[in-house]
Amino acid sequence: MLPADVDRALTKCTGRVLETMCYSDPLPITGIEEGLAFLHAELHFHGTYSGVFHLDITEEAGRGLASTFLGSDDADVPEEQLGSVICELTNMICGSMLSTLDANADIHLDAPRLVPEDAPRSGEVLSRAFEIDNGQMAVAIRFS
Amino acid sequence: MSYRILIVDDSPGMRAVLRRVIDLSGVPVAACLTACHGLAALALLRNEPVDLVLTDINMPEMNGEELVAELKKDPALSEIPVLVISTDATSNRMQRMLELGAAGYVIKPFQPETLRSEVERVLGGVHAAG
Numbered sequence: 001m002l003p004a005d006v007d008r009a010l011t012k013c014t015g016r017v018l019e020t021m022c023y024s025d026p027l028p029i030t031g032i033e034e035g036l037a038f039l040h041a042e043l044h045f046h047g048t049y050s051g052v053f054h055l056d057i058t059e060e061a062g063r064g065l066a067s068t069f070l071g072s073d074d075a076d077v078p079e080e081q082l083g084s085v086i087c088e089l090t091n092m093i094c095g096s097m098l099s100t101l102d103a104n105a106d107i108h109l110d111a112p113r114l115v116p117e118d119a120p121r122s123g124e125v126l127s128r129a130f131e132i133d134n135g136q137m138a139v140a141i142r143f144s
Numbered sequence: 145m146s147y148r149i150l151i152v153d154d155s156p157g158m159r160a161v162l163r164r165v166i167d168l169s170g171v172p173v174a175a176c177l178t179a180c181h182g183l184a185a186l187a188l189l190r191n192e193p194v195d196l197v198l199t200d201i202n203m204p205e206m207n208g209e210e211l212v213a214e215l216k217k218d219p220a221l222s223e224i225p226v227l228v229i230s231t232d233a234t235s236n237r238m239q240r241m242l243e244l245g246a247a248g249y250v251i252k253p254f255q256p257e258t259l260r261s262e263v264e265r266v267l268g269g270v271h272a273a274g
């Protein structure tokens with residue numbers, strides 16, 4: 001699998017998921033701004049390919065996406081629902097990406113989970129950052 | 145006729161989205177039940193009449209593939225149509241789920257219209273059979 005293919009899939013699948021489920025149009029940027037506080041989710045996958053997928057998003061942007069995702073008029077989404085939506089978006093982007101990279105693969109996704117900001121990440125990671133409404137987000141994947 | 149629909153997904157956010165799409169679809173719904181994994185769904189189905197099951201695949205305790213297999217081997221439950229809703233768009237998985245007896249397969253992310261038309265198609269079959 002070529003890094004360029006993975007890079008394209010990261011961008012394409014993030015856009016597709018956010019546009020379809022949250023009516024948001026993520027704009028690719030060179031990297032996330034330093035000093036911002038992010039919510040972090042990770043998902044381990046197994047099968048034809050194994051590794052871990054990460055999603056980082058600024059809290060206000062996450063709340064905006066969660067509110068649209070849930071069809072709520074209230075931007076003040078409860079903490080538990082915010083976490084659930086961030087995890088579901090992680091699940092959708094990762095699943096969509098792996099299916100896009102190899103339509104004949106055998107894919108098993110663990111349950112996504114929120115992790116602390118200082119959770120360690122090891123190995124070579126391919127990542128993409130985006131500007132979205134009210135903040136920024138980044139997605140990253142590491143194959144093991 | 146109003147339908148009783150069971151949503152099986154470990155994500156509370158996804159359960160809420162599916163419920164909202166169904167609520168807004170115009171499909172007459174008598175009850176929208178939820179379960180957070182296949183095992184909870186099976187227990188519920190053995191006690192409650194249900195016309196359609198919408199299920200995710202990747203779930204703890206019992207996944208969607210195991211749930212469909214269990215339903216299809218139980219004579220009391222085997223006729224309940226199951227619509228799979230998953231991020232897994234690989235041909236192997238879709239083929240396997242349909243071979244197990246799933247009535248349809250919707251790939252996440254989905255447009256509400258796509259899910260609505262699949263629900264209507266499958267419930268149309270239930271209506272015709274009834």
